[in-house]
Amino acid sequence: MALIVQKFGGTSVGSADRIKNVARRVAKWRTAGYQVVVVPSAMAGETNRLIALAREIQPSPDPRELDVVAATGEQVTIGLLAMALQGLGVAARSYTGPQVRVLTDSAFTKARIMTIDEERLRADLETGIVPVVAGFQGVDTGGNITTLGRGGSDTSAVALAAALKADECQIFTDVDGVYTTDPRIVPEARRLRSITFEEMLEMASLGSKVLQIRSVEFAGKYRVRLRVLSSLTAPGDTDRRGSRLRHADHL
Ligand code: ADP
Ligand code: ASP
Ligand code: MG
Numbered sequence: 001m002a003l004i005v006q007k008f009g010g011t012s013v014g015s016a017d018r019i020k021n022v023a024r025r026v027a028k029w030r031t032a033g034y035q036v037v038v039v040p041s042a043m044a045g046e047t048n049r050l051i052a053l054a055r056e057i058q059p060s061p062d063p064r065e066l067d068v069v070a071a072t073g074e075q076v077t078i079g080l081l082a083m084a085l086q087g088l089g090v091a092a093r094s095y096t097g098p099q100v101r102v103l104t105d106s107a108f109t110k111a112r113i114m115t116i117d118e119e120r121l122r123a124d125l126e127t128g129i130v131p132v133v134a135g136f137q138g139v140d141t142g143g144n145i146t147t148l149g150r151g152g153s154d155t156s157a158v159a160l161a162a163a164l165k166a167d168e169c170q171i172f173t174d175v176d177g178v179y180t181t182d183p184r185i186v187p188e189a190r191r192l193r194s195i196t197f198e199e200m201l202e203m204a205s206l207g208s209k210v211l212q213i214r215s216v217e218f219a220g221k222y223r224v225r226l227r228v229l230s231s232l233t234a235p236g237d238t239d240r241r242g243s244r245l246r247h248a249d250h251l
Helices: 016-031 046-057 063-070 072-087 119-126 153-163 197-205 213-221
Strands: 003-008 035-040 092-095 102-104 113-116 130-133 137-139 145-147 168-173 194-196 226-230 243-246
Touching (some): 035 153, 046 063, 063 145, 072 092, 213 226
């Protein structure tokens, strides 16, 4: 059975209605026979709000404590999404990064994933449960909560896809793919049906935030099939479109 990892960004889980829409989309892929792991970000604006709150208390907060606060945004969305899936009759279970054991180094606020313990996720998948795993967070060897840097849920999803040898990692966001340049700034921008990892890395290093640069490096290195898609359409409608990232030898 094919396995996909589906990541949903902040706008995609930005309200109760949107979370329900995400659940409908996931349910559709399950009905089509796929095993699915879901990786949500925090609700739009939430991570900014949490960081601003911390800075109100302490202008330059201790990074360890900042991560404790910042990581809570994703704990909310995993629980809500698991509930929404259950409401549709889809068996689902939420996990924080530390619960899975997404092991990272101790570089608080910009930690790097070292290993992922995929045993619990595999057991769920084999019994038909959809694991809903918090993006952006992990735990270090000392048991401290860490976060992966802004936009880090992309990297969580790609790393999970690599660890589980998923058939595809789908990054659902608020645009329907990767464009020649930011479509919100340049309306004439064109959607690219496919783009090489090298081109994508260049785009990310020039500041395009459509994918976190580490997620692109990770997918290139571990040969993860990666696609960028819109979550703001009716479930199923555009799931065949989006932008595919191309490995060099697929040219
Ligand atoms: P998410 O919350 O889903 O992770 P992000 O805001 O991090 O979404 O990334 C999506 C945004 O990236 C789009 O709304 C778009 O404005 C911006 N963006 C910048 N450059 C590009 C590009 N070349 N192609 C598509 N989107 C881009
Ligand atoms: N919620 C985190 C952020 O805002 C991670 C992410 O969205 O990928 O940076
Ligand atoms: Mg993002």
